[in-house]
Amino acid sequence: MTYNLALYTIQQAYQRIKPYVRHTPMMPAPLMHTDVSSNLLLKLENMQLTGSFKLRGVINTLLSLTDEERQRGVVASSGGNHGLALAYAAQRLGIPATIYLPNTATADRVNRIRYFQAQVVQYGTVWDEAHTRALEHAAQDNLYYVHPFNAPRTLAGQGTLGLELLDDVPDVDCVLIAIGGGGLIGGMGAALKQLRPQLRIIGVEPTGAASMDASLKAGYVVELPSISTIADTLQPRAVGEMTFSLAQRYVDAVVLVEDHQMIEAMRWLWLECNQLVEPAGAAVIAALLNGNADIRTARRPVAVICGGNAAAGSVFTTYEAAL
Numbered sequence: 001m002t003y004n005l006a007l008y009t010i011q012q013a014y015q016r017i018k019p020y021v022r023h024t025p026m027m028p029a030p031l032m033h034t035d036v037s038s039n040l041l042l043k044l045e046n047m048q049l050t051g052s053f054k055l056r057g058v059i060n061t062l063l064s065l066t067d068e069e070r071q072r073g074v075v076a077s078s079g080g081n082h083g084l085a086l087a088y089a090a091q092r093l094g095i096p097a098t099i100y101l102p103n104t105a106t107a108d109r110v111n112r113i114r115y116f117q118a119q120v121v122q123y124g125t126v127w128d129e130a131h132t133r134a135l136e137h138a139a140q141d142n143l144y145y146v147h148p149f150n151a152p153r154t155l156a157g158q159g160t161l162g163l164e165l166l167d168d169v170p171d172v173d174c175v176l177i178a179i180g181g182g183g184l185i186g187g188m189g190a191a192l193k194q195l196r197p198q199l200r201i202i203g204v205e206p207t208g209a210a211s212m213d214a215s216l217k218a219g220y221v222v223e224l225p226s227i228s229t230i231a232d233t234l235q236p237r238a239v240g241e242m243t244f245s246l247a248q249r250y251v252d253a254v255v256l257v258e259d260h261q262m263i264e265a266m267r268w269l270w271l272e273c274n275q276l277v278e279p280a281g282a283a284v285i286a287a288l289l290n291g292n293a294d295i296r297t298a299r300r301p302v303a304v305i306c307g308g309n310a311a312a313g314s315v316f317t318t319y320e321a322a323l
Contacts (some may be wrong), residue, residue: 001134001241001242001245002140002245003241003245003246003259005152005155005159005186005187005242006157007122007191007194007195008161009156009159009192010156010160010162010163010187010191011163012156013056013060013153013156013159013163013315014160014163015156016063016064016111017059017060017063017157017160019054020059020063020089021048021049021055021056021059021160022047022048022049022099023044023164023207024043024044024045024047024048024164024229025044025276026041026042026043026044026168026169027041027042027044027045027273027300028040028041028042028275029041029303030273032268032288032289034122035323038111039067039299039300039301040288040295040301040302040303041169041300041301041303042273042275042302042303042305043161043165043168043302043303043304043305044275044276045066045304045306045307046275046278046281046305046307046308047308049088050081050084050085050088050231050309051058051081051084051308051309052081052084052139052150052239052281052306052307052309053158053161053184053304053306053307054081054082054083054084054085054086055088055089056155056157056158056160056161057082057085057148057149057151057153057154057156057157057158057183057187058082058085058086058089058146058154059085059089059157059158059198060087060153060154060156061088061146061151061153061154061157062074062090062093062094062095062146062158063093064142064153065095069144070093070094070095071104071284072096072141072142072143072144073095073096073097073098073143073144073267074086074090074095074096074097074098074141074143074144074145074146075097075098075099075100075134075141075144075145075146076097076098076099076100076125076134076135076145076146076147076148077099077100077101077130077131077133077135077148078099078100078101078105078130079101079102079148079174079231079232079233079234080101080105080106080109080178080232080309081106081109081233081307081309082148083099083100083101083109083113083118083282084109084112084116084202084309085115085119085149086099086118086146087099087112087113087114087115087117087118088116090116091116091117091118096119097118097119097294098118098119098120098121098134098143099113099118099119099120099121099134100122100123100130100131100133100137101113101120101121101123101130102122102123102124102125102126102127102129102130103122103123103124103125104125104232105122105232106232107180108167108309109168109309110122110272112309113132114157114255114307119290121133121137126227126237127236128236128237128238139289144239145206146272147149147240148181149180149183149184149186149236149239149240149243150181150182150183150239150240150242150243151240151242152265154183154187155183155186155187155190155242155243155246156187156281157187158183158184158186158187158188158198159187159188159190159191160186160187161162161187161188161261161304162186162187162189162190162191163191163195164194165188165192165274165302165304166191166195166260169300169302170296171299171300172192172196172199172300172301172302173196173199173200173298173299173300173301174199174200174201174202174295174298174300174301174302174305175188175192175199175200175201175202175301175302175304176202176203176204176284176287176288176293176295176301176302176304177189177201177203177204177284177304178203178204178205178231178234178280178283178284178304178306179201179203179204179205179234179239179247179254180231180233180234180236180280181240181243182212182228182239182241182246182247183234183240183243184238184244184304184306185201185203185212185243185246185247185250185251186242186243186245186250187246188201188304189201189246189247189248189249189250189251190246190250192250192319193249193250194262200298201250201251201252201253202251202252202253202254202287202293202295203247203251203253203254203255204255204256204257204283204284204286204287204292204293205234205254205255205256205283206229206230206231206234206255206256206257206258206259206279206283207229207256207257207258207259208227208228208259209228209229209234209236209237210224210254210256211223211224211227211229211236211237211238211239212239212243212244212247212251212254213254213256214245215238215239215244216244216247216248216251216254220244221238221239221240221241221244222238223237223238224233224238225237229259229279230259230262230263230274231259231262231278231279231280231281232280232281233278233280233307233309234278234280234283236280244286250287255287256292256295257286257287258281258286259279260281261286261287261289261290261292262279262286263279263282264270264281264283264286264289265282265283265285266278266279266281266282268282268285268289269281269282269285269305275305276308276309277305277308278308279306280306280307280308281305281306281307281308282305284303284305284306285303285305288303
């Protein structure tokens with residue numbers, strides 16, 4: 001399928017969600033090494049409310065529902081960040097929410113979602129299995145399913161980060177974006193490229209969950225037989241038809257990173273930038289530190305730090321144990 005995400009739709013979403021999201025800061029990146037541009041900027045979307053970009057697509061979706069749909073409630077499946085964003089937004093808007101997580105979801109994410117009074121159901125070992133069960137629940141009870149990436153309202157919401165980035169850095173010429181299901185790179189790509197066609201977009205995936213890379217090489221959506229990565233929010237076995245279509249049109253390159261490289265990038269972000277992020281949020285830095293992504297010709301590159309939910313609860317538990 002060919003999917004088109006109109007710039008006007010993203011601009012409408014941008015205005016709709018502004019009262020509900022945080023305009024996240026930019027940070028000049030410390031110099032990494034001679035192969036990386038000294039002009040690199042970091043877009044700290046890990047400092048978004050609920051700790052990731054996911055709130056943008058969620059709040060745009062919930063604000064677009066009818067009163068009847070809101071009253072019935074919503075269902076979603078998530079690796080963690082989408083569910084956390086939905087729990088927060090649903091509580092704020094007074095909408096009942098049920099969120100399916102795989103059994104491998106961290107206790108920290110489960111507890112944070114429950115904190116916002118959403119019902120949590122754990123099912124399966126990967127997101128795809130939780131997703132299938134959540135769809136069945138939504139169909140059975142006639143509830144609106146809030147897809148984490150492959151839905152027009154979600155994509156338009158994620159695209160608002162592209163518009164915000166252009167507000168921050170009008171002369172940006174290269175953007176690095178992590179890929180899970182492809183919602184962020186699809187939405188941002190549509191926003192950025194329709195306004196700045198010459199801008200270069202580089203996607204970053206874990207080698208153990210490189211579903212977008214496989215799909216782009218094949219020319220159609222490929223479902224991986226298995227996945228293996230510590231980046232639990234970048235784990236769908238297949239990207240969506242919509243996100244794949246947008247990536248075909250707007251993404252210039254996809255590079256892969258190993259788990260150990262993301263860990264080193266997490267350490268670099270903490271030591272050099274005082275930013276505690278999850279593996280997905282560090283993927284773009286891993287691609288730069290290891291030379292997987294070449295941005296030497298870019299004059300104004302930006303790396304999107306997409307999420308920061310790195311089991312923060314365990315930090316407090318460690319200190320409380322010492323009291």
